[in-house]
Amino acid sequence: xxxxxxxxxxxxxxxxxxxxxxxxxxxxxxxxxxxxxxxxxxxxxxxxxxxxxxxxxxxxxxxxxxxxxxxxxxxxxxxxxxxxxxxxxxxxxxxxxxxxxxxxxxxxxxxxxxxxxxxxxxxxxxxxxxxxxxxxxxxxxxxxxxxxxxxxxxxxxxxxxxxxxxxxxxxxxxxxxxxxxxxxxxxxxxxxxxxxxxxxxxxxxxxxxxxxxxxxxxxxxxxxxxxxxxxx
Amino acid sequence: xxxxxxxxxxxxxxxxxxxxxxxxxxxxxxxxxxxxxxxxxxxxxxxxxxxxxxxxxxxxxxxxxxxxxxxxxxxxxxxxxxxxxxxxxxxxxxxxxxxxxxxxxxxxxxxxxxxxxxxxxxxxxxxxxxxxxxxxxxxxxxxxxxxxxxxxxxxxxxxxxxxxxxxxxxxxxxxxxxxxxxxxxxxxxxxxxxxxxxxxxxxxxxxxxxxxxxxxxxxxxxxxxxxxxxxxxxxxxxxxxxxxxxxx
Numbered sequence: 188x189x190x191x192x193x194x195x196x197x198x199x200x201x202x203x204x205x206x207x208x209x210x211x212x213x214x215x216x217x218x219x220x221x222x223x224x225x226x227x228x229x230x231x232x233x234x235x236x237x238x239x240x241x242x243x244x245x246x247x248x249x250x251x252x253x254x255x256x257x258x259x260x261x262x263x264x265x266x267x268x269x270x271x272x273x274x275x276x277x278x279x280x281x282x283x284x285x286x287x288x289x290x291x292x293x294x295x296x297x298x299x300x301x302x303x304x305x306x307x308x309x310x311x312x313x314x315x316x317x318x319x320x321x322x323x324x325x326x327x328x329x330x331x332x333x334x335x336x337x338x339x340x341x342x343x344x345x346x347x348x349x350x351x352x353x354x355x356x357x358x359x360x361x362x363x364x365x366x367x368x369x370x371x372x373x374x375x376x377x378x379x380x381x382x383x384x385x386x387x388x389x390x391x392x393x394x395x396x397x398x399x400x401x402x403x404x405x406x407x408x409x410x411x412x413x414x415x416x417x418x419x
Numbered sequence: 420x421x422x423x424x425x426x427x428x429x430x431x432x433x434x435x436x437x438x439x440x441x442x443x444x445x446x447x448x449x450x451x452x453x454x455x456x457x458x459x460x461x462x463x464x465x466x467x468x469x470x471x472x473x474x475x476x477x478x479x480x481x482x483x484x485x486x487x488x489x490x491x492x493x494x495x496x497x498x499x500x501x502x503x504x505x506x507x508x509x510x511x512x513x514x515x516x517x518x519x520x521x522x523x524x525x526x527x528x529x530x531x532x533x534x535x536x537x538x539x540x541x542x543x544x545x546x547x548x549x550x551x552x553x554x555x556x557x558x559x560x561x562x563x564x565x566x567x568x569x570x571x572x573x574x575x576x577x578x579x580x581x582x583x584x585x586x587x588x589x590x591x592x593x594x595x596x597x598x599x600x601x602x603x604x605x606x607x608x609x610x611x612x613x614x615x616x617x618x619x620x621x622x623x624x625x626x627x628x629x630x631x632x633x634x635x636x637x638x639x640x641x642x643x644x645x646x647x648x649x650x651x652x653x654x655x656x657x658x659x660x661x662x663x664x665x666x667x
Contacts, residue, residue: 316512319510321469322469323524326492
């Protein structure tokens with residue numbers, strides 16, 4: 188047994204166990220964690236854009252509803268939101284697997300946070316850009332979509348990437364409503380190797396880190412591509 | 420051709436324009452002068468409803484907007500489409516090339532044929548002396564060049580009236596000339612123009628009429644030879660003296 192372990196300053200690292208566990212955990216990451224993140228983020232972005240547009244508009248009652256939505260999501264823990272949705276759906280006679288339930292919760296959560304980012308980016312575009320759009324005859328809508336949003340989205344890429352990378356890690360909470368994703372898989376493996384459980388968790392952390400590292404490289408590339416019309 | 424009647428505008432408790440009447444005849448160049456805070460920029464911005472007046476009628480012979488009543492958004496858009504505006508800070512679209520900036524209005528708003536618009540846009544760039552810059556982004560241009568693109572963009576929608584809001588105020592002194600030359604060319608071509616400016620010499624040479632505004636009212640108006648060389652009103656005299664002798 189000792190030959191397969193690495194001894195480092197008196198600490199015995201179960202090398203073989205970590206090697207054996209690496210693929211099963213990574214596969215759950217690729218099969219579950221990454222799609223869960225992508226789908227939730229995609230839906231979340233749609234929610235965020237709609238929310239941001241309503242909140243900068245003058246449509247009063249609708250505005251209040253979205254204000255309450257953002258305030259409630261920002262004011263409560265994601266874990267609590269996840270549990271509420273998990274237990275609320277059956278009450279409403281909706282039967283849904285844990286996986287889509289998690290998507291609903293994460294989409295609503297990221298939608299609220301990202302809407303604030305998008306709203307702030309829209310407001311950061313100088314007023315003169317709206318006026319320039321109006322003076323060439325554009326309507327509010329046209330100015331928004333042709334002039335303001337392209338500039339706002341450029342500004343919002345770094346903070347939105349931050350939300351995205353944050354979401355990768357937050358999906359670990361889905362383990363609490365029985366979605367077997369990266370972290371729950373680690374827990375399962377750990378449960379049969381209780382003596383070495385800390386090393387399984389270190390392995391899980393390492394895999395999250397790799398995923399996020401690759402994503403931050405992608406973010407960097409995207410920012411460089413979008414930089415073509417600004418001063419370098 | 421274009422007229423303003425009984426225009427009033429307040430910001431909160433501050434009455435910026437008290438009751439302005441003015442008329443712009445076709446092919447004429449009107450220069451609006453006045454001290455800072457006099458309301459001259461607000462007046463110009465009311466002409467294309469970038470500021471919504473509280474009262475008054477603004478418009479062309481075939482399209483007038485009465486601001487004393489509730490105004491429909493569509494009516495404002497209609498008003499704006501008949502005039503082009505050049506801003507003090509250029510306000511070019513930073514995410515579009517020079518050519519795209521100019522084509523945006525005709526293609527996206529007027530839905531005109533892209534190929535024709537492109538040819539016209541290149542002609543306009545030639546007119547303002549920037550044909551070789553068509554594929555650059557605004558940040559790659561100097562202030563004077565950006566402002567000339569701004570003028571070309573405004574011209575591209577074929578407006579009946581061109582509005583200029585202190586077009587040279589943000590420019591380095593050595594770049595002012597290139598913008599004023601383009602504006603003089605436009606005046607020579609017969610464009611109808613309203614220009615808010617501090618360039619007294621430009622007003623003297625190019626304008627058909629000068630309006631001096633202070634405290635939200637028109638203090639004096641008339642031919643540049645009268646208003647600028649022989650002002651009757653004391654306020655006009657003081658303003659011109661300050662501008663021409665800044666260190667006194």
